[in-house]
Amino acid sequence: MMVDFVLNGRAVSCDAPANILLLDLLRSELGVLSVKRGCEQGECGACTVLLGGRPVNSCMILAARVEGRSVTTIEGLRDEPIMVALRKAFMEGGAVQCGFCTPGMLISAYALLRDNPSPTPHEAKTAIEGNICRCTGYALPLEAILKAAEMTPAE
Amino acid sequence: MRYDRILEELLNRDDFLVVGRSVVRTDALDKVLGRAKFTADYVPRDTAVVKVVRSPHPHALIEGINIEPALELPGVQTVLIAADVPGENQIGYALPDQPFLNDVKTRFVGDPVALVVAADKGSAVEGADAVRVKYSPLPSVLDTTDALRDGAPLVHEGGNVALTTKIRKGSIEEGFSEAEVVIEDLYDTPYQDHMYMEPEAAYAIPEGSGKVTVIGGMQSPFLVREKVAHILGWDLNQVRIIQALTGGAFGGKDDMGPLVCAKAALAAVKTGKPASLIFDREESVAYSNKRFPARIKYKSGADKEGRITAIDVDITLECGAFANRAPFWLWRQTAHAAGPYEVHNASVDGRAVYTNKVFGGSFRGFGDVALHFAAESQVDRLAGELGMDPVELRLRNILKPGSRTTCDQLLDHSVGIEECLTKVAEASRWSSQKRKRNGSRVTGFGVGCAYHGISTSRSTPDWSAASLILNQDGSMTYRTGICELGQGAPIGHAKIVAEIIGAPMESIRIEVPDTDSTPNAKPTHGSRGLMLGGTAAADAAIKLRERMVRVAADMLGCPEGEVDLRDGKASKKGEPGETIRFPELAEELYNRGVSPASYGFYASPKRYFDPETGLGVNYSVYTFAASVVEVEVDTETGVCEVVKVWPAMDVGKAIDPLVIEGQIHGAVSQGIGFTIMEHLKLKDGVVLTPGFKDYVVPSALDTPEYAPTIIVEEPYQHSAFGAKGVGEPAIISVVPAITNAIYDAVGVRLNMLPATAEMLHAAMRRGAR
Ligand code: FES
Ligand code: FES
Numbered sequence: 023m024m025v026d027f028v029l030n031g032r033a034v035s036c037d038a039p040a041n042i043l044l045l046d047l048l049r050s051e052l053g054v055l056s057v058k059r060g061c062e063q064g065e066c067g068a069c070t071v072l073l074g075g076r077p078v079n080s081c082m083i084l085a086a087r088v089e090g091r092s093v094t095t096i097e098g099l100r101d102e103p104i105m106v107a108l109r110k111a112f113m114e115g116g117a118v119q120c121g122f123c124t125p126g127m128l129i130s131a132y133a134l135l136r137d138n139p140s141p142t143p144h145e146a147k148t149a150i151e152g153n154i155c156r157c158t159g160y161a162l163p164l165e166a167i168l169k170a171a172e173m174t175p176a177e
Numbered sequence: 178m179r180y181d182r183i184l185e186e187l188l189n190r191d192d193f194l195v196v197g198r199s200v201v202r203t204d205a206l207d208k209v210l211g212r213a214k215f216t217a218d219y220v221p222r223d224t225a226v227v228k229v230v231r232s233p234h235p236h237a238l239i240e241g242i243n244i245e246p247a248l249e250l251p252g253v254q255t256v257l258i259a260a261d262v263p264g265e266n267q268i269g270y271a272l273p274d275q276p277f278l279n280d281v282k283t284r285f286v287g288d289p290v291a292l293v294v295a296a297d298k299g300s301a302v303e304g305a306d307a308v309r310v311k312y313s314p315l316p317s318v319l320d321t322t323d324a325l326r327d328g329a330p331l332v333h334e335g336g337n338v339a340l341t342t343k344i345r346k347g348s349i350e351e352g353f354s355e356a357e358v359v360i361e362d363l364y365d366t367p368y369q370d371h372m373y374m375e376p377e378a379a380y381a382i383p384e385g386s387g388k389v390t391v392i393g394g395m396q397s398p399f400l401v402r403e404k405v406a407h408i409l410g411w412d413l414n415q416v417r418i419i420q421a422l423t424g425g426a427f428g429g430k431d432d433m434g435p436l437v438c439a440k441a442a443l444a445a446v447k448t449g450k451p452a453s454l455i456f457d458r459e460e461s462v463a464y465s466n467k468r469f470p471a472r473i474k475y476k477s478g479a480d481k482e483g484r485i486t487a488i489d490v491d492i493t494l495e496c497g498a499f500a501n502r503a504p505f506w507l508w509r510q511t512a513h514a515a516g517p518y519e520v521h522n523a524s525v526d527g528r529a530v531y532t533n534k535v536f537g538g539s540f541r542g543f544g545d546v547a548l549h550f551a552a553e554s555q556v557d558r559l560a561g562e563l564g565m566d567p568v569e570l571r572l573r574n575i576l577k578p579g580s581r582t583t584c585d586q587l588l589d590h591s592v593g594i595e596e597c598l599t600k601v602a603e604a605s606r607w608s609s610q611k612r613k614r615n616g617s618r619v620t621g622f623g624v625g626c627a628y629h630g631i632s633t634s635r636s637t638p639d640w641s642a643a644s645l646i647l648n649q650d651g652s653m654t655y656r657t658g659i660c661e662l663g664q665g666a667p668i669g670h671a672k673i674v675a676e677i678i679g680a681p682m683e684s685i686r687i688e689v690p691d692t693d694s695t696p697n698a699k700p701t702h703g704s705r706g707l708m709l710g711g712t713a714a715a716d717a718a719i720k721l722r723e724r725m726v727r728v729a730a731d732m733l734g735c736p737e738g739e740v741d742l743r744d745g746k747a748s749k750k751g752e753p754g755e756t757i758r759f760p761e762l763a764e765e766l767y768n769r770g771v772s773p774a775s776y777g778f779y780a781s782p783k784r785y786f787d788p789e790t791g792l793g794v795n796y797s798v799y800t801f802a803a804s805v806v807e808v809e810v811d812t813e814t815g816v817c818e819v820v821k822v823w824p825a826m827d828v829g830k831a832i833d834p835l836v837i838e839g840q841i842h843g844a845v846s847q848g849i850g851f852t853i854m855e856h857l858k859l860k861d862g863v864v865l866t867p868g869f870k871d872y873v874v875p876s877a878l879d880t881p882e883y884a885p886t887i888i889v890e891e892p893y894q895h896s897a898f899g900a901k902g903v904g905e906p907a908i909i910s911v912v913p914a915i916t917n918a919i920y921d922a923v924g925v926r927l928n929m930l931p932a933t934a935e936m937l938h939a940a941m942r943r944g945a946r
Pocket of ligand 2: 425
């Protein structure tokens with residue numbers, strides 16, 4: 023099965039087994055390893071990517087469904103000012119422990135700040151509600167998200 | 178001791194370079210860029226996949242295993258059974274009660290029988306389904322009460338009691354006769370799943386003949402090496418274990434690391450090709466180790482002044498199918514039975530009991546969570562009966578320097594619990610906080626204290642090693658067998674090295690633990706990673722520092738005592754003008770034939786206990802914690818929310834305050850989950866909740882407000898800078914703080930956790946105020 027889509031801004035064309043999950047398409051076929059498999063049940067958020075700009079669990083999406091669409095992983099957001107601010111805030115704010123949940127959580131946080139540059143603490147909680155983190159207890163990541171919002175230059 | 182003197186000097190420094198300051202973790206950048214590599218990220222695409230064939234019965238004899246139908250499937254490469262194990266088919270941790278692959282009988286739903294090795298995951302799953310195992314089911318025991326009955330089916334031949342423990346101190350008869358009030362009750366704590374975000378994983382690569390490399394998630398590469406070698410029947414040096422960055426562990430991967438790595442290794446060695454074994458989330462929740470459930474009968478009395486006069490404690494620990502860490506877990510509970518209080522009369526009996534359920538194992542807090550849940554509930558109730566403030570009653574009994582623990586161990590220093598409790602009560606304005614009602618919602622406050630002995634239980638000798646190399650360009654290579662699990666202990670070691678040598682943090686590279694080159698630091702458990710491992714790091718750094726100082730003194734033409742090392746430079750104290758940069762100094766060491774490599778080793782002071790009375794020196798030092806918690810309970814629904822937490826901990830010396838805060842928040846979050854949310858449901862030994870959907874752990878929405886962490890520093894004499902481990906105590910103190918707060922709010926005590934909304938609602942209907 024051929025899938026043509028846009029990955030991190032670049033057109034890719036990939037010959038993949040039928041019924042493959044987007045998560046596996048990214049990890050096994052395309053070598054995008056920042057996307058993590060935490061459950062494959064659509065419940066942990068470690069596999070979060072942006073599909074057409076919206077955060078989704080890539081383990082719940084068949085690769086065929088991304089045909090013609092745009093998929094963004096953390097690699098594709100490297101130079102985005104919001105992501106730069108998030109990275110800095112996460113690193114300096116002690117928001118990273120084991121790091122397994124981190125890429126997924128950063129994607130959700132990015133989508134939040136892109137749409138809502140000054141979220142309330144509750145909005146921040148809601149935005150990463152689907153990203154389970156068993157290490158940090160969320161308080162420092164939430165603080166980091168709010169800090170990143172302050173740091174991000176207004177457009 | 179020269180070594181202690183140097184530590185003492187270091188501790189009395191008045192200007193620390195990096196110790197005590199929060200620095201950006203050296204692994205953070207890769208993690209936020211998505212470049213950090215976990216085990217699954219090392220596995221090439223076409224690697225063979227291992228799938229475990231597991232028993233569907235809680236207890237059954239194996240009549241026969243037919244692997245032929247599986248071997249006929251196109252993708253299946255081989256199927257391995259007990260007869261294929263070249264070494265000893267036994268992987269029990271403390272007792273030899275856990276066959277690696279079962280061929281006689283299976284003891285829980287999920288007990289491994291065979292390994293299918295296939296070209297891909299789909300074929301491996303099909304292959305596992307095709308293996309025909311003929312079972313003859315046996316009657317099973319599914320709780321400890323049944324297991325202890327006369328004539329109960331035996332999980333293991335020797336009987337259902339795996340081991341017992343006891344303490345006899347003073348006279349409880351006398352103690353209870355002095356008591357004004359006596360409370361007795363039963364406390365039940367359940368399984369808890371670790372739910373680390375990264376499931377168990379191993380990737381094994383055969384290296385020619387007679388050597389195998391395994392990359393995996395684990396907490397002790399050297400334990401993994403030992404177990405893998407044992408299964409293969411090989412020497413230790415034929416097995417190379419590399420710990421990949423591990424996506425959370427919390428104790429779980431201390432047990433699961435060896436089990437998973439040995440399976441992948443056997444598959445790789447038998448097929449001669451690389452093989453990977455990565456658990457699904459379902460497998461992880463249904464079949465991996467859990468927090469051991471416990472039932473604790475706790476009787477305690479206090480006199481009019483609120484002094485605890487005696488405790489009589491009876492602990493029944495549920496092992497599940499194998500003892501695993503139970504001897505250590507149960508002993509820890511036994512040894513900590515009084516909680517962080519001085520009690521002169523104590524009787525404690527413990528027994529670890531087999532059942533036909535998933536096996537228990539290591540988990541943050543290691544036995545002390547259940548024990549303190551009981552002990553701290555009791556303390557609150559004694560205060561209630563006496564009409565005394567619960568903080569006040571605690572303070573009247575609290576351990577101080579000069580006090581003796583439950584095991585009669587004299588604590589001569591590093592005892593900061595009184596300060597933790599006083600400060601946390603102050604910060605939370607404890608004495609003026611009042612239960613409040615707002616419609617159906619009631620707010621209440623609770624307090625919990627904890628102590629947790631550092632390092633392995635049962636007085637196991639403890640030591641740790643590390644190595645440090647000064648490279649010719651002045652950069653440093655640091656190696657420790659202490660694992661990075663997210664908790665940051667190895668980075669703490671690097672800070673200790675940086676502090677002692679005066680090297681910039683970024684010049685120190687922490688290598689991944691690799692048993693072919695890393696010194697054995699023993700396991701990353703028991704809150705020992707920073708304390709034991711970090712002290713070995715300090716030893717390595719001190720030795721190297723002395724040589725660097727000697728050469729620098731010669732180059733600078735000044736006495737050694739006047740050399741200052743900082744910012745990657747050597748200079749004369751008070752004369753920062755003339756400096757020698759580390760690359761230059763390093764080159765000089767090499768040229769003069771002064772060794773640039775240093776091996777650090779540290780052994781804990783000796784510990785011992787009397788098996789008859791349980792008395793002795795059980796842990797070299799204890800970390801202490803206190804928490805105050807505010808909860809809000811909805812009396813109509815039973816939903817309880819932890820609103821705010823005030824944490825305090827005596828950490829000895831804070832190596833990194835932000836890391837400590839992260840450890841406390843993470844532990845509190847797991848404590849909240851354990852107390853009011855996480856519910857592993859089983860029926861007939863089958864786990865019914867094998868995923869995040871049914872086994873609900875805290876999400877961001879369940880995050881309480883945190884008051885700033887109160888850090889108390891009562892340094893420990895025998896560790897680097899006086900630091901003690903910080904990963905565990907917060908969960909221990911917060912669990913009873915939550916249930917005590919629930920009691921304050923709605924007047925019911927849930928002695929059986931988890932206190933889910935359903936249970937709380939039912940309990941309130943039975944008798945709330
Ligand atoms: S792996 Fe996709 S939600 Fe957990
Ligand atoms: S940092 Fe480990 S799961 Fe979030």
